Amino acid sequence: xxxxxxxxxxxxxxxxxxxxxxxxxxxxxxxxxxxxxxxxxxxxxxxxxxxxxxxxxxxxxxxxxxxxxxxxxxxxxxxxxxxxxxxxxxxxxxxxxxxxxxxxxxxxxxxxxxxxxxxxxxxxxxxxxxxxxxxxxxxxxxxxxxxxxxxxxxxxxxxxxxxxxxxxxxxxxxxxxxxxxxxxx
Amino acid sequence: xxxxxxxxxxxxxxxxxxxxxxxxxxxxxxxxxxxxxxxxxxxxxxxxxxxxxxxxxxxxxxxxxxxxxxxxxxxxxxxxxxxxxxxxxxxxxxxxxxxxxxxxxxxxxxxxxxxxxxxxxxxxxxxxxxxxxxxxxxxxxxxxxxxxxxxxxxxxxxxxxxxxxxxxxxxxxxxxxxxxxxxxxxxxxxxxxxxxxxxxxxxxxxxxxxxxxxxxxxxxxxxxxxxxxxxxxxxxxxxxxxxxxxxxxxxxxxxxxxxxxxxxxxxxxxxxxxxxxxxxxxxxxxxxxxxx
Numbered sequence: 001x002x003x004x005x006x007x008x009x010x011x012x013x014x015x016x017x018x019x020x021x022x023x024x025x026x027x028x029x030x031x032x033x034x035x036x037x038x039x040x041x042x043x044x045x046x047x048x049x050x051x052x053x054x055x056x057x058x059x060x061x062x063x064x065x066x067x068x069x070x071x072x073x074x075x076x077x078x079x080x081x082x083x084x085x086x087x088x089x090x091x092x093x094x095x096x097x098x099x100x101x102x103x104x105x106x107x108x109x110x111x112x113x114x115x116x117x118x119x120x121x122x123x124x125x126x127x128x129x130x131x132x133x134x135x136x137x138x139x140x141x142x143x144x145x146x147x148x149x150x151x152x153x154x155x156x157x158x159x160x161x162x163x164x165x166x167x168x169x170x171x172x173x174x175x176x177x178x179x180x181x182x183x184x185x
Numbered sequence: 186x187x188x189x190x191x192x193x194x195x196x197x198x199x200x201x202x203x204x205x206x207x208x209x210x211x212x213x214x215x216x217x218x219x220x221x222x223x224x225x226x227x228x229x230x231x232x233x234x235x236x237x238x239x240x241x242x243x244x245x246x247x248x249x250x251x252x253x254x255x256x257x258x259x260x261x262x263x264x265x266x267x268x269x270x271x272x273x274x275x276x277x278x279x280x281x282x283x284x285x286x287x288x289x290x291x292x293x294x295x296x297x298x299x300x301x302x303x304x305x306x307x308x309x310x311x312x313x314x315x316x317x318x319x320x321x322x323x324x325x326x327x328x329x330x331x332x333x334x335x336x337x338x339x340x341x342x343x344x345x346x347x348x349x350x351x352x353x354x355x356x357x358x359x360x361x362x363x364x365x366x367x368x369x370x371x372x373x374x375x376x377x378x379x380x381x382x383x384x385x386x387x388x389x390x391x392x393x394x395x396x397x398x399x400x401x402x403x404x405x406x407x408x409x410x411x412x413x414x415x416x417x418x419x420x421x422x423x424x425x426x427x428x429x430x431x432x433x434x435x436x437x438x439x440x441x442x443x444x445x446x447x448x449x450x451x452x453x454x455x456x457x458x459x460x461x462x463x464x465x466x467x468x469x470x471x472x473x474x475x476x477x
Contacts, residue, residue, distance in 0.1 A: 017256075026244040047255055064232065076231070113236065115239075134203075135237075138238050159200060163203065166202065166234060166237075167195060
């Protein structure tokens with residue numbers, strides 16, 4: 001049922017807004033709080049994110065992802081834009097605290113979308129440093145410079161680990177496109 | 186060779202998704218995408234990052250009621266133009282035949298005759314219908330396709346696709362003009378903060394500026410205005426390249442249409458001016474600069 005919400009939005013069905021908020025309000029609110037410096041910023045971000053979702057609803061491709069992941073992608077774009085514009089940091093624990101106490105991680109079944117479960121599973125196939133850097137950058141929102149400083153690693157190495165890890169997870173999720181697969185045959 | 190180029194493109198896309206890119210890397214990415222146009226609309230890396238970003242996310246808290254109400258208010262604003270348009274589309278003018286058939290309706294044994302309207306009254310309805318259609322066309326052209334702001338994100342209304350998108354036109358412009366230059370637009374207070382880039386061809390006297398991080402402006406208080414500083418002109422009186430507003434979120438492409446012939450451009454500036462723009466800028470609020 002949830003999978004048709006964005007199609008209805010794209011068709012201009014305003015009544016789907018309620019479903020959209022019911023289905024994704026909690027998700028967007030959680031992401032906004034995780035990636036905003038304070039709750040006022042998070043509230044502003046939520047409003048902008050929902051407008052972005054309505055604008056981009058027609059771009060949703062159910063063969064590529066679930067609605068949940070698509071909504072999370074739109075939310076992430078907006079939240080990163082806001083952080084980069086203001087040059088501010090998300091409201092998160094210090095990097096030292098995070099490194100000292102690595103996340104236990106929920107059971108895969110408790111993740112919020114199919115892709116999130118698969119991504120959590122795919123992350124286990126990465127090298128430990130790739131996994132750690134992806135977690136610090138994408139989940140915790142730290143910059144490559146902050147990660148390099150904390151891990152005492154050259155900047156280029158941090159970027160290399162991050163990009164290789166991301167590309168590998170993408171392949172494990174089967175999101176690499178057909179033309180790429182053809183090109184490698 | 187091709188595979189190496191594709192690998193580099195993938196690296197740039199991954200870097201962009203995770204950490205963002207420098208101005209130089211952005212330009213490299215744009216060039217690279219032109220070689221692999223199939224990547225232009227690929228967001229698989231972004232989807233991957235979004236899926237990873239959902240790790241451990243606790244979604245048990247729903248939106249606070251006050252915030253939910255604000256989002257609903259935004260929805261009213263967002264869907265209003267579409268609803269107005271839908272109402273006009275659904276309007277079915279009554280033909281003479283239907284008017285005639287409705288004039289007399291038989292209910293059981295009772296025949297009710299609706300009062301017939303004189304011709305001039307129907308003429309009034311016809312004018313009203315024509316006004317509705319005109320209003321719809323006006324709304325369509327002024328709200329969903331503003332003159333100076335072209336938003337890359339797909340609008341919800343399914344409009345007929347234009348023959349050539351701004352992106353395509355821009356690419357063609359680059360390909361056709363051997364003098365076209367592409368330069369990053371940066372925040373003058375923090376030159377590392379790239380706000381977008383611009384493409385300009387002196388031969389064609391045309392160009393485009395593409396912004397990613399320029400904040401929306403309040404159109405009742407100010408407008409953005411683009412200026413071209415020409416070597417042949419007094420730097421205090423640069424050539425206006427157009428006035429624009431940013432009300433949409435996301436990437437915005439602004440066509441550059443100078444009012445005078447540009448001979449040798451040396452700098453592009455974006456300023457904030459009073460609504461509708463000015464003839465001569467005091468250059469008090471310069472928000473972006475690009476040195477050519």
